[in-house]
Amino acid sequence: MPADLETPPPPERSTMLDTEGGVIADIYDQNRELIDLEDMAPIAQDAMIAIEDNRFYEHGGFDFQGTFRAALRTLQGQTEGGSSITQQYVKNILIESAESQEELEAAREETLDRKIRELRYAASLEQDMTKDEILEGYLNIAYFGDGAYGLESAAQHYFGVSADELDLSQSSLLAGIVRYPYQYNPRTNPEQAMDRRQTVLNGMVDAEMITEEEADEVRAEEELDLDVSEPDNGCMPATAPFFCDYIVREIEQNEEFGEDAAERARWLRTAGLEIHTTLHPDMQQAAQDAVDSWVPRDNESRKVAAQVLIEPGTGEIRAMAQSRDYGPDESNLGETSINFMADYDHGGSTGFQPGSTFKPITLAAALDQGMGFGTSYDSPGSTTVSGQVNCNGGRLPSWTMSNAGDSDAGRLDMVGGTQQSSNTYFAQLQADVGLCETIEMAETLGLQRGDGTSFDNPNTQANNSFTLGSEEISPMGLANAYATFASGGELCEPLPFTRIEDNQSDTTIELESDCEQVIDSDVADGVSYLLQQTFSGGTADGLEIGRPAAGKTGTTDGGAAAWFAGYTPNLAGTVFVGDPRGPQNYPLRNITLGGRHYSFVYGATIPGPIWQETFQESVQHIPNEDFPAAPSQYRSGGGNATQASQQSGGVPDVVGQSEQAAVSTLEEAGYTVNVSDNPIRSEEAAGSVAAVNPNPGTALPSGATVNVFLSADDNTDATSAIPGDPISLQPTVG
Missing domain, CATH: 3.30.10.20 (Trypsin Inhibitor V; Chain A)
Structure with a gap:
């Protein structure tokens, strides 16, 4: 019979941490945290030895006295365990390392063969490991009932303390559980647990570990002093559940972390990973507070607000919040497991139409072709554009679109067209730039449909109204595109974590930002300049945050959905508000949210204030930076249109x-x-x-x-914000 027994670390819980070291979530198959023996209270060690193996430090893995005593008492009708702690440790190792149902059953079977096998391994372990190492391994692997594995998790679960803080009462109670975890569970069977504790105390007195007086003090307790915590496994109890879900999917889908999805899932739930994420707790809280305030989770209209924040230049995700509880039952009001911020592959939906927040893509394409800010067009209340060609070379039919409220702004240049978000202006700008060129710019900026397909997919060719945001995308994708403008043209893959420490293999995986310069910095800076103007008499008027900012409102046709996307030089964010059942069928019209009635929701009505409130708090945690000056080559000239x-x-x-x-x-x-x-x-x-x-x-x-x-006089109510009417010029998709 082989004598060598591998002693791999038992399954351990993995933990996600935010940028400040706070716990976001625990993910595990078994709720276990491995600790050193020196971090376990000595009284807890004594209690376990007294009840399980009081000659542990004397025998060599097989306790003849204990075994024959147990056999004698069994013959007398008194069942007593005879296994040493080393033997029990061996049994637990065999159970935890079983890779098949047959191996698991063999480790648990009540046969002489199993006992002999355990004894052989126990004798070997006693030669290879010290007594303290065996005791440490046993106290880390033992099951204490109620889903708690190992002494540290048990101490936290039943008493809300660490294992090194356990006292005599707590230690004797926990030691008594291990023999029959269900029977002696103090939460469900308190009387039996207390009786078992008395047995442990008696054993400790007999072994001269404690005095009779110390035991009597615990025996006098009439009730158990428990502080049981609810199970915290998974993303449902997480502080940022949808961000947690995003990370779980990112790990399980990334081939870097294992050969197949099953292996990666097991690694995540058993390896005791310490996942250092990019989530900023204060930004997350600000984002969550804002979406919940404006669109309450249990609103009867079933609308949802979703917001994501990304750091330009790194792609690090700083916040993901939506006005929903995380849960699997979509029929429950205010509950969903769908991450509306992400694309379909990351647990999201197939996307939503972004409306006018897509117009900056056309601005980038125009500037990239050398057009200047003075590019101007007559921009009446409605106009017709013809001759547009898609990326397959197909000519599209003529397209007639209108501005919101049938406004007739006259001739607009690029600044005015952006400020007023004129549909007729951008339709003509896209016609000059080229539909396919605009599509290519969107994909250059990392954008694709929420379902993962490209905009020039032959089966789903983009249409005339591409510039007005008619293609469904995810808020994450749009936020990342705007972050590219903020970073001077550097596109980064969204990054949810920067480091994973594998405690079992004692390795660390460092993850760096994956960034690429995809557009010229002058093009990005030109777009940023134009989007800053929306806060000055434009559609974002009144949404200032006290710092340089650029942004754009968006409202889809008929008020189906509303958006706001904006950024500072070092933080980008997108807000979506709509109905996940289908925005077109359940538009943002004649609804009540948070006690406020809205006849029509525009990008500046709800998404804008959510973004503003979030950023006013979030920018307090980052440096105050200015945007680069508007590139000189765009300040004059109108490209291929009439110049201003x-x-x-x-x-x-x-x-x-x-x-x-x-x-x-x-x-x-x-x-x-x-x-x-x-x-x-x-x-x-x-x-x-x-x-x-x-x-x-x-x-x-x-x-x-x-x-x-x-300037106000002393008796006049004054403000630092520019009020205006943020919705009067807001366009809809034509």
Whole structure:
């Protein structure tokens, strides 16, 4: 019979940690945390030895006295275990290392063959390991009932303490469980557990480990002092459940972590991994608070808000939050297992139409072709575009689209078209750029349909309205595309964790950002400049966060869904609001959310404030950075469209002037002037100009809007935000 017994570490729980070291979730087959013997209270070690093997430090793996005593008492009708701790350790090793049902049954069978096999291995272990090593292994592998494996997990589960904090009462109770974990479970069978504890205490007194007085003090306890914690296995009890689910899928689908999905799943749940994630706890909390505030989880209209934050330049995911409880029963109000932030392969849906948040893709394609900010078109309330060609060379039929409210803004350049999110402007811009070229830019920026297919798939060719966001995508994909603009054109794969420490193999896997420069930095900086203007008299007016920011609203046709995507130089985020049952069939019209009634939800109505509230808190944890200046080559010239003149001196400095004088000066310089209705606090005289946006000296094309803010007097309610009407110019998909 072979004598050598491999002693691999038993299955251990894996833990996900956020960037501050906080626990997000535990994932395990067995709730076990391996610890050293020195981290186990000595009184707990004594209790286990007293009840299981009081001559443990004297015998050589097979206790003849204990075995014959047990046999004698069995003959007398008193059942008693005769296995030493070493033998029990061997039995547990054989059970845990069984790779087939036959091996498992052989390890558990009540036969003489099994006993002889255990004795042979036990004798070998006593030669290869010290007594302390055997005791440590046994206390880590033993089952203490109620799903708790090992002394550390048992101490945490039953008492909410670590194993090194156990006292005599707790230690004697736990030691008594191991022989029959179900029968002596203190949570379900407290009286039997207390009786068993008395037996342990008696054994400790007999072994002179404790005094009779110490035992009597514990015996006098009339009730068990338990602090039982609920099972925390998996993503349901996680602090960020959908992020947890994203990580589980990322590991199970990545061939780097195992040959097949089954092997990777076992590794995740048994190897005691310490997964260091990219989740920032404060950003996650801010994102979750915002989506829950605006779109409560149990809203009767069944709408959902989902938000994801990504760090530009690294792709590290900082937050994933949606207004749903994580759970498998979709029929329960406010519960889902679908991660609406992710694409289908990562547990998400097949995506949603992003509306006008897709227009910056066309801006990037235009700038990449050398068009300037002065590229202008007559942009009436409605227009027709013809002659567009898809990537297969097929010519599409003529396309007629309209602006929201049938507005007729006249001639718009790239700045004005972006500020007003004019459908008719972008339809003409896409026609000049080329539909296929716009599609290629989207895919260059890492975008694809939520179901994983490309936009130029022959079976699902993109249509005329591509620039207006008619293709279903995931919020994650859009956030990452906007992060590419923020990073100066560097596209990074979304990264949910940076390091995995495998405690059982004592190895560490380092994961680095996978980034590539996919568009010219000037193109990215040009898009960022244009999207900053939306906060100045545009569709994002009133959604400022107190820092330089760029962003875009989006509302799909008929109010089916609403979006906001925005970023600072070092943080990008996307918010989606809609109905997972099908936005087109259950639009955002005439609904009540959080006690507020909405006749029609636009991108700036709910998604914008969610993004604003999230970013106002999140940016407190990152440096305050400025965007690069607008690239000079785009400031003048209109590419292949009619050019608008560029003002050489930039925005005049009118701070301190009267309202009338300032307006006159700015209009003479060729700008459109918007005077805010809300005064702001400043050192300037009440009623005079306190500030302008963009700042004095900023180079803008002719006709661009300059916002003027007047100074409040001491008795006037003042604000630092630009109020405006964020929904009045919001477009819909044509």
